[in-house]
Amino acid sequence: MSSPPPANAPSKGDRTRRRLLDAAAAEIARRGPDGTSLAAVARRAELKAGSVYFHFDSRDHLIEAVLEEGVRESLRILDDAVSALAAPSAAPERLRAAVRAHLRAIEELSDYAMVVLAPPFHTAGDRMPVYRDALRTYLARWTELISDAQDAGVLPGGTDPRSLRDLVLGGLNASGLAGRPVADTARAMESLLGLDDG
Amino acid sequence: MSSPPPANAPSKGDRTRRRLLDAAAAEIARRGPDGTSLAAVARRAELKAGSVYFHFDSRDHLIEAVLEEGVRESLRILDDAVSALAAPSAAPERLRAAVRAHLRAIEELSDYAMVVLAPPFHTAGDRMPVYRDALRTYLARWTELISDAQDAGVLPGGTDPRSLRDLVLGGLNASGLAGRPVADTARAMESLLGLDDG
Amino acid sequence: MSSPPPANAPSKGDRTRRRLLDAAAAEIARRGPDGTSLAAVARRAELKAGSVYFHFDSRDHLIEAVLEEGVRESLRILDDAVSALAAPSAAPERLRAAVRAHLRAIEELSDYAMVVLAPPFHTAGDRMPVYRDALRTYLARWTELISDAQDAGVLPGGTDPRSLRDLVLGGLNASGLAGRPVADTARAMESLLGLDDG
Amino acid sequence: MSSPPPANAPSKGDRTRRRLLDAAAAEIARRGPDGTSLAAVARRAELKAGSVYFHFDSRDHLIEAVLEEGVRESLRILDDAVSALAAPSAAPERLRAAVRAHLRAIEELSDYAMVVLAPPFHTAGDRMPVYRDALRTYLARWTELISDAQDAGVLPGGTDPRSLRDLVLGGLNASGLAGRPVADTARAMESLLGLDDG
DNA sequence: AATGAATGAGATTTCATTCAT
DNA sequence: TATGAATGAAATCTCATTCAT
Numbered sequence: 001m002s003s004p005p006p007a008n009a010p011s012k013g014d015r016t017r018r019r020l021l022d023a024a025a026a027e028i029a030r031r032g033p034d035g036t037s038l039a040a041v042a043r044r045a046e047l048k049a050g051s052v053y054f055h056f057d058s059r060d061h062l063i064e065a066v067l068e069e070g071v072r073e074s075l076r077i078l079d080d081a082v083s084a085l086a087a088p089s090a091a092p093e094r095l096r097a098a099v100r101a102h103l104r105a106i107e108e109l110s111d112y113a114m115v116v117l118a119p120p121f122h123t124a125g126d127r128m129p130v131y132r133d134a135l136r137t138y139l140a141r142w143t144e145l146i147s148d149a150q151d152a153g154v155l156p157g158g159t160d161p162r163s164l165r166d167l168v169l170g171g172l173n174a175s176g177l178a179g180r181p182v183a184d185t186a187r188a189m190e191s192l193l194g195l196d197d198g
Numbered sequence: 199m200s201s202p203p204p205a206n207a208p209s210k211g212d213r214t215r216r217r218l219l220d221a222a223a224a225e226i227a228r229r230g231p232d233g234t235s236l237a238a239v240a241r242r243a244e245l246k247a248g249s250v251y252f253h254f255d256s257r258d259h260l261i262e263a264v265l266e267e268g269v270r271e272s273l274r275i276l277d278d279a280v281s282a283l284a285a286p287s288a289a290p291e292r293l294r295a296a297v298r299a300h301l302r303a304i305e306e307l308s309d310y311a312m313v314v315l316a317p318p319f320h321t322a323g324d325r326m327p328v329y330r331d332a333l334r335t336y337l338a339r340w341t342e343l344i345s346d347a348q349d350a351g352v353l354p355g356g357t358d359p360r361s362l363r364d365l366v367l368g369g370l371n372a373s374g375l376a377g378r379p380v381a382d383t384a385r386a387m388e389s390l391l392g393l394d395d396g
Numbered sequence: 397m398s399s400p401p402p403a404n405a406p407s408k409g410d411r412t413r414r415r416l417l418d419a420a421a422a423e424i425a426r427r428g429p430d431g432t433s434l435a436a437v438a439r440r441a442e443l444k445a446g447s448v449y450f451h452f453d454s455r456d457h458l459i460e461a462v463l464e465e466g467v468r469e470s471l472r473i474l475d476d477a478v479s480a481l482a483a484p485s486a487a488p489e490r491l492r493a494a495v496r497a498h499l500r501a502i503e504e505l506s507d508y509a510m511v512v513l514a515p516p517f518h519t520a521g522d523r524m525p526v527y528r529d530a531l532r533t534y535l536a537r538w539t540e541l542i543s544d545a546q547d548a549g550v551l552p553g554g555t556d557p558r559s560l561r562d563l564v565l566g567g568l569n570a571s572g573l574a575g576r577p578v579a580d581t582a583r584a585m586e587s588l589l590g591l592d593d594g
Numbered sequence: 595m596s597s598p599p600p601a602n603a604p605s606k607g608d609r610t611r612r613r614l615l616d617a618a619a620a621e622i623a624r625r626g627p628d629g630t631s632l633a634a635v636a637r638r639a640e641l642k643a644g645s646v647y648f649h650f651d652s653r654d655h656l657i658e659a660v661l662e663e664g665v666r667e668s669l670r671i672l673d674d675a676v677s678a679l680a681a682p683s684a685a686p687e688r689l690r691a692a693v694r695a696h697l698r699a700i701e702e703l704s705d706y707a708m709v710v711l712a713p714p715f716h717t718a719g720d721r722m723p724v725y726r727d728a729l730r731t732y733l734a735r736w737t738e739l740i741s742d743a744q745d746a747g748v749l750p751g752g753t754d755p756r757s758l759r760d761l762v763l764g765g766l767n768a769s770g771l772a773g774r775p776v777a778d779t780a781r782a783m784e785s786l787l788g789l790d791d792g
Numbered sequence: 793a794a795t796g797a798a799t800g801a802g803a804t805t806t807c808a809t810t811c812a813t
Numbered sequence: 814t815a816t817g818a819a820t821g822a823a824a825t826c827t828c829a830t831t832c833a834t
Contacts, residue, residue: 013817034233038804050805051819059804156389163378164386170372171365180361188362191354192390211793236829248831249794257829409814431628434808446810447815455808552785559774560782563765570764576757584758587750588786607796632825644826645798653825796834803827810820 017055019045024066025111033063064128070112071134074105078141091145091152096195098145099172103186106176114177142169154194168193215253217243222264223309231261262326268310269332272303276339289343289350294393296343297370301384304374312375340367352392366391413451415441420462421507429459460524466508467530470501474537487541487548492591494541495568499582502572510573538565550590564589611649613639618660619705627657658722664706665728668699672735685739685746690789692739693766697780700770708771736763748788762787 010018023044027036038059042049056062081101082094089097106113126132139162146161146168155164168189175185190196208216221242225234236257240247254260279299280292287295304311324330337360344366345359353362366387373383388394406414419440423432434455438445452458477497478490485493502509522528535558542564543557551560564585571581586592604612617638621630632653636643650656675695676688683691700707720726733756740762741755749758762783769779784790 011817016818032230032232034230037802039802048820049803050807050821053805054818156386159382159386159389160378162376163373163382166373166376166378167369167383167386167390171369174368174371175361175364178360178364180358180364184357184361185365188354188357188365191357192365214793235827237827246795247829248796251830252793412814428626428628430626433806435806444816445808446817449809450814552782555778555782555785556774558772559769559778562769562772562774563779563782563786566768567761567765569768571757571760574756574760576754576760580753580757581761584750584753584761587753588761605796610797631823633823642799643824644800644828647826648797794834797832799829799831801828801830804825806824807822808820809822811818813815813817 013055016045016047020047020052020055020062021066021069022111024062025070028063028066029111029114033067036063038062060127064131066112067128067131068134070109070114071131071138073109073112074102075134075138075141077101077105077108078138082145091148092154092195095145095149095154095193096190098142099168099189099193099195100186102169102172103176103182106173107182139165139169149193211253214243214245218245218250218253218260219264219267220309222260223268226261226264227309227312231265234261236260258325262329264310265326265329266332268307268312269329269336271307271310272300273332273336273339275299275303275306276336280343289346290352290393293343293347293352293391294388296340297366297387297391297393298384300367300370301374301380304371305380337363337367347391409451412441412443416443416448416451416458417462417465418507420458421466424459424462425507425510429463432459434458456523460527462508463524463527464530466505466510467527467534469505469508470498471530471534471537473497473501473504474534478541487544488550488591491541491545491550491589492586494538495564495585495589495591496582498565498568499572499578502569503578535561535565545589607649610639610641614641614646614649614656615660615663616705618656619664622657622660623705623708627661630657632656654721658725660706661722661725662728664703664708665725665732667703667706668696669728669732669735671695671699671702672732676739685742686748686789689739689743689748689787690784692736693762693783693787693789694780696763696766697770697776700767701776733759733763743787 020041024036024041026044027040031040036059038052039049041062042052052059052062056065078098078101081097081104085093085097142165143161146155146165149155150157150159150161150164172185172189175188176182187196218239222234222239224242225238229238234257236247236250239260240250250257250260254263276296276299279295279302283291283295340363341359344353344363347353348355348357348359348362370383370387373386374380385394416437420432420437422440423437427436432455434445434448437458438448448455448458452461474494474497477493477500481489481493538561539557542551542561545551546553546555546557546560568581568585571584572578583592614635618630618635620638621634625634630653632646633643635656636646639646646653646656650659672692672695675691675698679687679691736759737755740749740759743749744751744753744755744758766779766783769782770776781790
């Protein structure tokens with residue numbers, strides 16, 4: 001009757017799962033992980049609350065999946081950007097690429113992006129090891145970039161690179177998530193970091 | 199029986215109210231406004247949940263009181279610091295004082311401080327006009343400081359001062375709330391802002 | 397492709413049905429009729445819950461089938477044992493054969509056996525007429541055996557035979573289902589009933 | 595306004611708790627532990643389901659409390675009966691007192707009594723340590739009584755006393771819970787145990 | 793000023809059942 | 814024959830709130 005689906009096409013289940021993740025990301029972006037109810041997610045995904053359990057073990061697993069995907073995708077964007085540079089590239093160049101990649105991630109991932117904010121006040125991470133590990137990886141990558149820039153003399157050397165990293169990422173997140181124009185934010189941050197002259 | 203309380207001493211009710219605010223601040227800092235339950239706050243304040251209603255109209259009023267107090271105190275610390283400068287003081291000097299005041303607020307207010315993070319994703323602000331207004335005032339003060347520094351040529355001029363403000367406050371918040379040493383954070387931020395040479 | 401199945405061989409459907417009955421019996425034995433969920437039965441039978449409906453009309457029908465099969469098989473074992481006696485046989489002899497048959501049923505039927513316990517508290521029977529009728533038949537057979545033994549003077553005469561029957565069956569069930577060695581239980585019961593001297 | 599309550603009067607909470615235990619006992623007696631829903635218990639106790647949680651931590655805790663109380667009361671009745679005998683009393687005398695006490699417990703405790711049935715199929719005991727321990731105590735008391743009777747030559751000696759105990763208790767439970775007249779059941783059991791000539 | 797007790801609304805979760813494939 | 818996907822009803826549990834004491 002109906003033509004066969006093309007190979008590799010996402011199954012119905014895959015599509016529903018995606019709808020659920022998107023819906024959850026939207027809710028989390030608006031109400032935070034703790035304020036996100038399954039009912040609201042299900043409604044947004046046009047599903048009954050009980051049906052969610054066919055795709056995820058629990059509300060917490062669904063939320064963790066969203067958070068983890070947010071960081072994982074951010075990491076992918078970051079790594080792609082840095083490795084796209086003509087090797088070998090200097091530390092400042094890599095740092096500038098990273099800044100732009102992070103802002104691009106916030107822009108492209110929209111609802112999924114807020115996770116990288118990692119605000120210390122939702123203890124979510126405690127109960128969500130997969131997310132926590134992904135976040136650690138992402139932060140470690142940044143620490144390295146910052147550290148290299150310090151060694152290259154672009155950033156002040158006497159400071160714990162993690163302090164600098166939090167300063168940079170915290171700033172980008174706040175500005176990006178507040179909806180400031182990305183170009184504006186990027187230019188300002190690059191200026192503060194002394195990267196403007198490319 | 200008991201000796202009369204000294205004039206101006208906080209009444210028992212005042213003291214309970216304070217305990218509740220502190221308990222709520224601690225819970226909010228750990229679980230976020232949406233994850234904070236009355237029962238948890240009451241337990242921490244060594245009270246029964248029902249008793250909270252003798253002191254606050256509702257859970258939301260209690261939470262709003264905490265958030266508002268956090269911003270109000272931060273504003274007080276900021277204003278005190280800036281007006282303590284020998285007038286007339288230059289824009290960079292004022293900005294440096296503000297940076298240090300903000301970090302001091304995070305340090306002193308501890309649990310109350312996280313509110314200034316104002317992460318865009320808890321819609322808390324929407325339902326809490328008193329808090330929202332206080333936050334606006336605080337942000338406006340910072341916008342002015344940034345704008346003045348731009349006019350003085352210390353900060354890049356072509357950028358929306360609010361983007362810069364979010365960059366700075368977001369960075370300070372992330373670093374401060376992550377528990378980085380304040381001196382470290384202050385030095386790093388001042389270096390980025392080109393304020394180190396006093 | 398595949399060689400034709402031998403006549404009378406159970407079809408694939410028959411085998412699945414059997415797996416389901418066994419799985420349900422095991423669950424019922426462990427959790428009781430009310431605590432038995434379709435999902436658990438299906439899992440044990442290595443099937444998906446929905447597939448059960450190809451073999452049974454509903455969860456209740458499946459459970460009733462298990463209960464009914466348990467009593468029906470017990471009845472068969474009882475009748476076989478009694479009719480295997482050299483006719484005409486005396487009442488005590490028949491009673492002893494019945495005791496041993498009942499214990500053998502508990503042993504052989506394992507998970508299916510618990511049904512004869514007929515504990516008054518699972519109202520299961522109410523909604524399961526087929527099971528209820530089978531159970532009545534089984535109990536009636538026992539009442540007759542007891543009554544005959546009373547007439548023969550082996551058991552006290554002034555008592556309602558159903559009281560004695562419950563005493564005997566209840567005892568055998570408790571001991572048998574608790575996993576006491578059948579020989580032990582049989583000897584003890586026969587001793588109490590004054591049947592030892594064969 | 596209202597006269598003060600007499601000292602030692604049960605508080606409102608005590609009375610509600612009692613109502614809940616009674617309601618749960620009634621439900622358990624009819625549907626078994628696994629078939630007993632909180633909603634049904636609450637309805638029977640004329641309470642809203644949520645209110646149950648003011649008195650018990652969970653459905654399981656409520657059910658365990660009922661089971662435990664059933665065994666504890668049975669034990670009390672048993673111990674009272676045995677220790678009321680003129681000391682020193684012979685083993686058969688004590689056994690007869692125990693039989694009657696057990697039947698009296700079934701009668702008096704009505705809904706609470708079914709617990710001593712300990713049918714192996716509600717794994718309840720596994721998750722309910724308090725109940726399990728109480729049950730063990732009760733069974734141990736009976737094992738001792740049986741063992742003494744064996745030593746005194748009233749009961750067959752070659753058998754594990756626990757087999758005999760299960761035979762006796764299982765029989766009494768089945769008959770008692772089936773609603774047979776207690777006098778009938780008692781007389782029949784005593785006759786089987788050779789205790790009639792007391 | 794605070795507690796004990798209860799409610800009602802809603803949250804998460806479970807589960808028997810259906811149906812297209 | 815069996816699975817994947819979904820539903821709707823009910824179950825357990827949480828929680829803000831109320832009110833008598």
